[in-house]
Amino acid sequence: MPISIPIFRQETVLNPVQSPKRRVPRSKSAAAVQAGKAQGAPRERKCSVARTVTILSDAWTFLVIREAFFGAHRFEEFRTMLEIPRATLTDRLQRLVAEEIFRRIEYSETSSWVEYRLTRSGMDLYPTFMALMQFGDNWLSEKHGVPLQLIHTQCEQVTKPYVGCSHCREKVVARRVSYRDGPGSGSVVVEPMKRSRRSSDDNQFNRGRPSSVSRALQVIGDRWSFLVIREAFFGARRFDKLQSELGIAPNILSDRLTRLVDRGIFMKRMYQSGPDRFEYLLTPMGFDLYGPLIMMMAWGDKWRSNGKAPLVLTHLDCGHDFTPMVLCSECREPIAAHSMQYRMRYNPDRFGGKKSSRALPG
Ligand SMILES: [Zn+2]
Numbered sequence: 001m002p003i004s005i006p007i008f009r010q011e012t013v014l015n016p017v018q019s020p021k022r023r024v025p026r027s028k029s030a031a032a033v034q035a036g037k038a039q040g041a042p043r044e045r046k047c048s049v050a051r052t053v054t055i056l057s058d059a060w061t062f063l064v065i066r067e068a069f070f071g072a073h074r075f076e077e078f079r080t081m082l083e084i085p086r087a088t089l090t091d092r093l094q095r096l097v098a099e100e101i102f103r104r105i106e107y108s109e110t111s112s113w114v115e116y117r118l119t120r121s122g123m124d125l126y127p128t129f130m131a132l133m134q135f136g137d138n139w140l141s142e143k144h145g146v147p148l149q150l151i152h153t154q155c156e157q158v159t160k161p162y163v164g165c166s167h168c169r170e171k172v173v174a175r176r177v178s179y180r181d182g183p184g185s186g187s188v189v190v191e192p193m194k195r196s197r198r199s200s201d202d203n204q205f206n207r208g209r210p211s212s213v214s215r216a217l218q219v220i221g222d223r224w225s226f227l228v229i230r231e232a233f234f235g236a237r238r239f240d241k242l243q244s245e246l247g248i249a250p251n252i253l254s255d256r257l258t259r260l261v262d263r264g265i266f267m268k269r270m271y272q273s274g275p276d277r278f279e280y281l282l283t284p285m286g287f288d289l290y291g292p293l294i295m296m297m298a299w300g301d302k303w304r305s306n307g308k309a310p311l312v313l314t315h316l317d318c319g320h321d322f323t324p325m326v327l328c329s330e331c332r333e334p335i336a337a338h339s340m341q342y343r344m345r346y347n348p349d350r351f352g353g354k355k356s357s358r359a360l361p362g
């Protein structure tokens with residue numbers, strides 16, 4: 001059964017999905033998006049999710065970050081663990097240094113010993129990885145089993161981290177959150193995407209060790225797919241609405257919707273016949289992407305928005321504005337990379353044999 005209530009409820013304005021005939025701009029940023037369109041350049045809402053997704057939705061970039069969480073520092077370590085072509089690895093490492101997710105450390109001018117270390121913003125992607133991992137464990141692990149069991153060293157318990165509210169620490173679900181424009185709201189010109197192809201990336205996500213994070217990203221797909229899912233959380237269900245919000249080409253949108261229906265994220269429902277028209281509703285599995293999505297938003301707010309969040313979230317259960325956090329299911333304290341250990345449910349010797357004391361999003 002699809003759940004058909006739009007999740008990001010905005011308090012001040014009528015929900016456009018419920019009142020399709022009265023076109024009420026949802027917000028200043030929505031109006032700005034419209035204004036931008038009038039001037040010809042495709043624009044979309046400013047969004048911290050998009051900023052984070054741009055980084056994570058490249059399969060190789062994602063895999064390199066994951067191996068860094070598993071303790072890889074050196075070029076050869078990344079290369080052998082991922083069987084990644086040298087030129088590709090060089091390119092991704094450069095990008096990650098430019099994005100300030102990695103820091104390049106040269107030990108001396110004469111030695112060729114170079115290491116890549118996660119910066120603070122890189123380490124801070126850990127909770128986002130954990131949220132994606134939980135999604136993968138919940139929905140995508142039946143055939144293969146859960147690859148990693150996590151132990152929270154702070155409370156010494158086996159834990160299943162969840163995305164919760166920074167104020168009341170309760171689990172956050174989409175329908176219990178409202179939003180309003182934050183200090184960083186507005187619209188931006190849609191960045192042209194270098195590649196609209198995505199099929200080759202699908203399998204790349206699965207390289208190397210078994211990983212629920214990889215499975216999650218593989219199901220979600222590329223950056224466009226993420227953005228389509230995000231718009232669904234804003235209440236967009238219909239093709240035209242999605243197209244106008246995202247400035248996406250119809251053939252690409254139609255490809256991504258078909259794929260997301262195949263993967264179980266959306267359900268297609270006819271809302272009009274002769275001519276037949278369909279809308280796309282999030283399934284329960286689709287709804288469960290809310291946690292990872294708002295974790296990406298939180299990371300983007302913190303590291304890519306100069307502290308000016310485009311959106312402020314309010315938790316309706318406790319009535320407070322909140323920052324999403326990944327919390328331990330046992331002690332409800334925030335999870336960080338240094339306070340987690342893991343047990344592998346697979347033989348690590350097959351994947352470079354790297355053992356790290358740090359817990360890794362598997
Ligand atoms: Zn709360």
Ligand SMILES: [Zn+2]
Nearest residue numbers: 152155328331
């Ligand atoms: Zn704990």
